[in-house]
Amino acid sequence: MTKSHIKVTINGKPVEALVEPRTLLIHFLREQQNLTGAHIGCDTGHCGACTVDMDDMSVKSCMTFAIQADGARITTIEGVANPDGTLSALQEGFRMMHGLQCGYCTPGMILRAHRLLQENPNPTEDEIRTGIAGNLCRCTGYVNIVRAIQYAAAKINGTPFQEAAE
Amino acid sequence: MNEQVKIDIDRAERTEKLQGMGCKRKRVEDVRFTQGKGSYVDDLKLPGMLFGDFVRSPHAHARIVSIDTSRAKALPGVVAVLTAADLKPLGLHYMPTLAGDVQAVLADEKVLFQNQEVAFVIAEDRYIASDATELVEVVYEALPCIVDPFKAMLPDAPILREDIKDKMVGAHGPRKHPNHIFEWQIGDKQATDDVFARADVTIKEMLVDHRTHPSPLETCQSVASFDKVKGELTLWGTFQAPHVIRTVVSLISGLPEHKIHVIAPDIGGGFGNKVGAYAGYVCSVVGSIVLGVPVKWVEDRMENLSTTSFARDYHMTTELAATKDGKILGMRVHVLADHGAFDACADPSKWPAGFMNICTGSYDIPVAHLVVDGVYTNKASGGVAYRCSFRVTEAVFAIERAIEVLAQKLGMDAAELRMKNFIRAEQFPYHSALGWEYDSGDYHMAMQKAMDAIGYKALRAEQAEKREAFKRGETRELMGIGISFFTEIVGAGPAKNCDILGIAMFDSAEIRIHPTGSVIARMGTKSQGQGHETTYAQIIATELGIPADDIMIEEGNTDTAPYGLGTYGSRSTPVAGAATAVAARKIKAKAQMIAAHMLEVHEGDLEWDIDRFRVKGLPEKFKTMKEIAWSAYNAPPPNLEPGLEAVNYYEPPNMTYPFGAYFCVMDIDVDTGVAKTRRFYALDDCGTRINPMIIEGQVHGGLTEAFACAMGQEIRYDDMGNVMGASFMDFFLPTAVETPKWETDFTVTPSPHHPIGAKGVGESPHVGGVPCFSNAVNDAYAFLGAGHIQMPHDAWRLWQVGERLGLHG
Numbered sequence: 001m002t003k004s005h006i007k008v009t010i011n012g013k014p015v016e017a018l019v020e021p022r023t024l025l026i027h028f029l030r031e032q033q034n035l036t037g038a039h040i041g042c043d044t045g046h047c048g049a050c051t052v053d054m055d056d057m058s059v060k061s062c063m064t065f066a067i068q069a070d071g072a073r074i075t076t077i078e079g080v081a082n083p084d085g086t087l088s089a090l091q092e093g094f095r096m097m098h099g100l101q102c103g104y105c106t107p108g109m110i111l112r113a114h115r116l117l118q119e120n121p122n123p124t125e126d127e128i129r130t131g132i133a134g135n136l137c138r139c140t141g142y143v144n145i146v147r148a149i150q151y152a153a154a155k156i157n158g159t160p161f162q163e164a165a166e
Numbered sequence: 167m168n169e170q171v172k173i174d175i176d177r178a179e180r181t182e183k184l185q186g187m188g189c190k191r192k193r194v195e196d197v198r199f200t201q202g203k204g205s206y207v208d209d210l211k212l213p214g215m216l217f218g219d220f221v222r223s224p225h226a227h228a229r230i231v232s233i234d235t236s237r238a239k240a241l242p243g244v245v246a247v248l249t250a251a252d253l254k255p256l257g258l259h260y261m262p263t264l265a266g267d268v269q270a271v272l273a274d275e276k277v278l279f280q281n282q283e284v285a286f287v288i289a290e291d292r293y294i295a296s297d298a299t300e301l302v303e304v305v306y307e308a309l310p311c312i313v314d315p316f317k318a319m320l321p322d323a324p325i326l327r328e329d330i331k332d333k334m335v336g337a338h339g340p341r342k343h344p345n346h347i348f349e350w351q352i353g354d355k356q357a358t359d360d361v362f363a364r365a366d367v368t369i370k371e372m373l374v375d376h377r378t379h380p381s382p383l384e385t386c387q388s389v390a391s392f393d394k395v396k397g398e399l400t401l402w403g404t405f406q407a408p409h410v411i412r413t414v415v416s417l418i419s420g421l422p423e424h425k426i427h428v429i430a431p432d433i434g435g436g437f438g439n440k441v442g443a444y445a446g447y448v449c450s451v452v453g454s455i456v457l458g459v460p461v462k463w464v465e466d467r468m469e470n471l472s473t474t475s476f477a478r479d480y481h482m483t484t485e486l487a488a489t490k491d492g493k494i495l496g497m498r499v500h501v502l503a504d505h506g507a508f509d510a511c512a513d514p515s516k517w518p519a520g521f522m523n524i525c526t527g528s529y530d531i532p533v534a535h536l537v538v539d540g541v542y543t544n545k546a547s548g549g550v551a552y553r554c555s556f557r558v559t560e561a562v563f564a565i566e567r568a569i570e571v572l573a574q575k576l577g578m579d580a581a582e583l584r585m586k587n588f589i590r591a592e593q594f595p596y597h598s599a600l601g602w603e604y605d606s607g608d609y610h611m612a613m614q615k616a617m618d619a620i621g622y623k624a625l626r627a628e629q630a631e632k633r634e635a636f637k638r639g640e641t642r643e644l645m646g647i648g649i650s651f652f653t654e655i656v657g658a659g660p661a662k663n664c665d666i667l668g669i670a671m672f673d674s675a676e677i678r679i680h681p682t683g684s685v686i687a688r689m690g691t692k693s694q695g696q697g698h699e700t701t702y703a704q705i706i707a708t709e710l711g712i713p714a715d716d717i718m719i720e721e722g723n724t725d726t727a728p729y730g731l732g733t734y735g736s737r738s739t740p741v742a743g744a745a746t747a748v749a750a751r752k753i754k755a756k757a758q759m760i761a762a763h764m765l766e767v768h769e770g771d772l773e774w775d776i777d778r779f780r781v782k783g784l785p786e787k788f789k790t791m792k793e794i795a796w797s798a799y800n801a802p803p804p805n806l807e808p809g810l811e812a813v814n815y816y817e818p819p820n821m822t823y824p825f826g827a828y829f830c831v832m833d834i835d836v837d838t839g840v841a842k843t844r845r846f847y848a849l850d851d852c853g854t855r856i857n858p859m860i861i862e863g864q865v866h867g868g869l870t871e872a873f874a875c876a877m878g879q880e881i882r883y884d885d886m887g888n889v890m891g892a893s894f895m896d897f898f899l900p901t902a903v904e905t906p907k908w909e910t911d912f913t914v915t916p917s918p919h920h921p922i923g924a925k926g927v928g929e930s931p932h933v934g935g936v937p938c939f940s941n942a943v944n945d946a947y948a949f950l951g952a953g954h955i956q957m958p959h960d961a962w963r964l965w966q967v968g969e970r971l972g973l974h975g
Contacts, residue, residue: 022293036209037202039434041383042467046894049383077202091200095192098863102695103199104383104434110200129902136894138383138435139695141866142902 006070010035011079019066025059026050028066029076037077037107041136048135051108052076058115060134077107080114089152090114099148101139109135113149122153173785180776185715186708187922190859194699194719204432207387207402208464215389215460216245218453219295220446220469221285221302223277226544226887227311227326230276230284230304238287238301243294246457247302248286248449250274260329261418261448264441264666265518266337267347267509268329269547271445277306278326278507279546280889281472286449288461311544311887312345315481315504318541319343326507326542337509338518338540347509347540348518353600358535361496365487369571374956375560375936377479377504377545377881380552381899382694384434385465386474388447390454398425399455403447405430405722406440406692407732410666412724414443415451417667430722436694437871438550441512441734444474471892475512475548476881479504480560484525484568492578494587497534497599499525499564503549505540511549512734513556514664514671520556521655523600527565528609528653528825529587534599544887553871553932555656555735562652566937567944567954570649574948579626580941581617584651585610595918602655604823605925606915607851613651616827616849619911622647625831633949642837644950648830648942652934656926657740657822666731670817673741674728675749677706678811681799683792685710685717687749690730691742692722696928697860698738702746704856705922709750710757711777711791728813736824736926739856740917745816747921752812756798760810761789763803822917822925826850828934832942836973839965841877841943843906848934851913853925865910865931872935874900876943878960898960947971 003018010033019028029035029052040062041049050062053075080088090110093099100106109132116123116131123131128149129142137145154161185191198204235247250272253259260268273284285302289295310324317323325331325344334341338348362368388403399421405411405428412428415421433440446463453461465474481502487495503519505511513520519538526534551557569587573580588609589596596604617623625647632645661670674690687706691698703717721727730742754774761779762769765787772779780788789797798810831845848865855861878898882890891897916923936957943959944952950971955964968974 020293027292030209031211034211035202036206037204039206039384040208041385041434042894044467044893044895047383047899077200081201087197087200094200095196098193098859100196100199101697101863101867102383102433102435103195103204104206104695106199107202133901133903136383136899136901138381138437138871138899139867140863141868141870141908142905143866143908144863146902 004067006067008069009073011075021065021067023066025061025064025066025069029061035076035078039104039107041104046136048112049105049108051111051135053111053115058112075111077110080110089155093148093151093155097144097147097151099140099145105135105137109137109145113152117153117156121157177776184707184711184713184777185704187704187856189857191700191704191714191857193697195697206384206432206434207389207404210389210402212389212391212460215462216288216290216453216457217292217295218286218288218450218461218463219292219299220283221287221299221304222281223273223284224280225277225306225308226280227309227324228277228306229309230273231307232305233285234303235285237303238298241294241298241301243290244287244298245290246288246453248272248452253452258418258448258452261443263508263510264515265509265511265513266515269508269510271448279544280887281469283445286453288453288457313543313545313883313885313887315502315541315543318345318543326544345542347505347542349537349539350518351537352523353535354533355535357533358496358498361533362485362487362498365495366490367575368485368487369568369575370483370485371568371571371954373482373484373564373567373954375478375480375482375563376957378477378552378875378879379471379881380437380439380475380477380550381471381897382435382437382439385467385470386440386444386446387464388450389460389462390450391460392454392458394458398427399451400427400429401451402429402431404433404440406436406694406734408692408722408724409690409729410732411443413667413669418448419451428724430692433692433694436734437553438477438512438734439475440694441550441732442475442510442548467894468892471881471897472889473546475550476506476546477548477550477552478560482560482564484564486568486572488572488576492576492583492586494529494531497526497531499536501538503538503540504543504545505549506543506545506547508547509540510547512551514658515666516663517556520551520558522557522561524558524602524653524655525561525564526598526600527562528589528651530589530593531599536600545883551735553868554929555654555658558654559933559936562933563937566650566652567940570941570944571954580649581613581622584649585613588613603820604653605820605917605919607653607823607825608913608915609651609825612825612849612851612913613827615911615913616829616847620829620845620847642835644834644836644946646832646834646942646946648832648938648945650828650934650938650941652930653823653825654736654930654933655821655823656736656929657818658735658737659821660819661817669731671731672815672817673730673737673745674813674815675742675745676728676813677749677753679753679795681796683712683716683795685712686720687717687746688720688727689742689746690728691733691738693733696733696738696864701856701860702743705743705746706750709747710754728815736929739924739926740822740920741816741818743924744818744921745814748816749812749814752814753810756810757791757794759803759806760794760797764789764797819919822853822920824850824852824925824927824930826930826934828938830938830942832946834943834946834964836968839961839963839968841959841964845909846906847909847911848931849911849913850927850930851915852927852930853914853916853920854923855912855914856924861927862910864928866908868929868931869908869935870900870905872932873906873939874898876936876939876957876959878958880958
């Protein structure tokens with residue numbers, strides 16, 4: 001199959017590649033760029049495990065062709081940590097609040113939460129729940145994911161976060 | 167500051183440093199998972215690796231007239247296409263199941279369920295493999311199919327399993343019909359029938375625990391790599407039980423077990439889906455052996471939902487007999503179990519219906535009788551324990567729904583009826599009518615605590631008012647109060663009654679202390695998100711006085727880990743957790759000898775103090791475990807071998823019996839059928855608590871899966887055997903929006919036979935949650951004369967209930 005030339009900025013680094021027109025962005029990232037953090041969970045765009053950030057929008061990379069990313073800026077979970085290598089507020093929040101178990105939905109969930117907090121730095125619980133409704137988690141029951149995002153929002157905003165009593 | 171305060175502070179500081187049992191230690195795993203550095207099967211990339219994909223049957227039941235693979239093979243990039251004809255000479259077209267049946271790897275002569283594997287295409291990349299599956303031409307001759315299990319044993323029913331049609335004795339005894347798998351019964355039939363004949367009150371209800379699927383977010387997948395020169399196979403896969411998989415692969419392939427290396431890397435959730443052996447695993451192995459290069463197989467979601475396992479599909483005719491004042495006298499249950507096309511239930515081998523005989527629940531029921539008939543239908547095979555011990559969700563659903571039906575008939579409060587019939591604390595260890603020995607419990611205390619916490623009396627008063635208001639036409643909302651009091655049976659199990667393919671269901675731990683006092687420990691289990699790397703280290707930290715951060719836990723590599731039966735049925739803590747404690751105690755015993763030598767005292771003069779052995783009465787004379795570790799390698803006592811390590815294979819003396827009291831308050835809009843969970847309160851007793859943070863997380867997750875099962879999740883078939891809705895478009899997985907908010911609570915009743923008293927918790931919330939939701943829905947409609955309403959309770963079905971009752975005007 002003929003291949004097309006694309007230029008993408010991934011986690012701040014310019015990348016050029018040849019892709020088939022039908023190559024999905026998720027496969028391009030995972031198999032051609034070795035960025036295996038984003039996962040495939042459903043093939044139908046429902047689970048959000050493949051979520052990445054593309055040009056300041058959350059995008060399900062299993063519903064996007066790589067060729068559609070030509071010229072785009074993409075952030076994946078591999079590009080989320082602080083420049084000094086420490087965990088970002090969201091990554092730390094997920095760990096501190098036990099917002100993950102098997103870890104399979106986590107990269108997509110964190111990328112989605114990242115965009116949510118960019119759009120709404122101080123979301124209510126309901127706003128968080130609605131905001132992550134495109135991302136499924138089978139392990140946590142979401143309670144601690146909500147707490148993790150609240151933790152991160154507080155940390156980013158410099159406001160106090162009260163851990164819920166057990 | 168006085169001396170005692172100083173000592174107390176010192177001890178508290180040393181204890182905290184360990185991050186041992188009982189503390190909310192943050193998870194070790196999360197550092198990699200939050201950075202996208204987990205390593206799951208599909209992340210694996212090997213030089214020359216090929217991709218496999220299946221050609222699947224569009225029919226539920228059909229004869230295969232011909233298969234033409236020529237066009238597929240001609241597609242550039244296609245390397246091979248395997249069919250049953252290729253596997254037959256190798257004897258690999260069928261594989262043994264855990265339940266004593268065989269299962270087709272690639273369909274031989276006919277297909278028995280929709281999406282059954284017919285051919286396996288191997289190509290250079292996954293896109294080409296997928297293209298090529300479309301080019302394999304299969305001619306089918308459709309046959310009449312059986313979807314309804316109640317029609318499976320009719321005299322004129324089509325015979326499904328022609329391969330075993332003359333075999334009238336199966337793995338579990340005589341078969342009554344070519345579509346019959348087994349009849350399993352337990353209990354005293356005569357005594358039970360006598361009680362029912364004499365009882366004041368009896369109830370009988372057909373309770374359906376419908377077919378569903380565990381659906382972890384990561385599907386089933388494998389990579390097989392066969393080294394032709396060494397004759398060795400390495401198999402990476404989504405395996406909840408890697409050691410069992412190695413044994414099964416050895417039995418199937420004829421490769422010696424020591425030349426098979428099975429590796430289960432990080433697993434993206436299991437919930438029972440990843441216990442069994444599937445055609446994809448076998449085909450990737452065969453592909454790699456034939457071609458000499460690695461072959462990867464990755465299921466897509468539709469394949470996952472429609473082929474690799476299902477859960478439930480139990481049709482339970484449940485009866486209770488009681489006195490008129492509510493003392494339960496007996497229980498009688500008949501189950502029609504739909505096992506699909508092959509009996510591939512993942513149960514201990516001698517238990518064709520799992521532990522369904524836990525169905526007497528938390529109640530002191532003097533006599534009971536249970537019969538389970540398993541039948542073949544044209545549906546996917548499986549019957550896995552979806553977030554529960556074997557058939558325990560089914561059993562608990564039966565008793566917890568039945569007791570509510572009885573309460574209604576008696577005109578008694580459902581909580582009061584439970585209280586009246588609970589096994590009393592002093593009756594433990596309790597021998598149930600169907601053969602189990604419950605280890606420990608205090609059900610009355612747990613129930614009372616839960617009722618107080620939820621404000622039970624006030625809720626019933628509110629409900630009574632609401633019902634009156636509804637009758638007066640002032641509200642269109644129905645209020646339901648769901649209760650469930652469950653007893654689980656987990657931690658399989660004792661060798662006397664639990665084995666898989668003849669291997670006793672022990673589990674194992676191997677702990678090795680390094681000279682500098684850090685530790686590596688390896689287990690026979692395999693985490694799929696439960697946080698084993700965190701919690702096992704906490705057990706060792708407390709037992710050996712070494713900080714958990716200095717302890718590395720490793721699982722999933724059969725070359726390095728001791729043999730174990732894996733993680734499912736909440737068995738990791740009850741079995742491997744026990745092995746961990748016992749292995750640690752062996753090390754501690756040796757450490758005591760070394761410490762005595764170092765301190766030049768008798769062993770009996772030493773006592774353990776958090777992280778050290780000290781001389782009794784002389785607390786300033788001590789040796790820490792770290793110092794002892796160095797000495798173990800550097801200067802062990804004469805006549806004692808150097809080193810500090812131990813292994814334990816733990817065969818549990820009994821199962822453990824976690825329990826809990828759950829309450830759900832639900833409001834249902836009678837006109838739309840939309841049900842809203844106002845509150846859900848879950849009190850769990852899992853014995854000793856190793857990490858409260860992880861326990862709470864497990865409860866949240868289990869409740870969410872219970873909510874899904876009860877309120878909408880289903881694998882449904884039409885009359886032609888077409889699987890309806892095998893994608894996340896239709897299969898209900900709750901998002902953060904629908905999922906209720908969970909309130910958790912606990913009591914602690916340690917298991918008397920477990921070294922640290924822990925019982926296991928991962929599955930309790932699912933087991934207890936399903937009936938709790940269903941009871942809430944049923945309770946909402948009960949005063950309108952609805953009768954038993956079957957699950958799942960999605961809005962469409964609840965709207966239909968309103969319609970049937972004439973509530974829509």
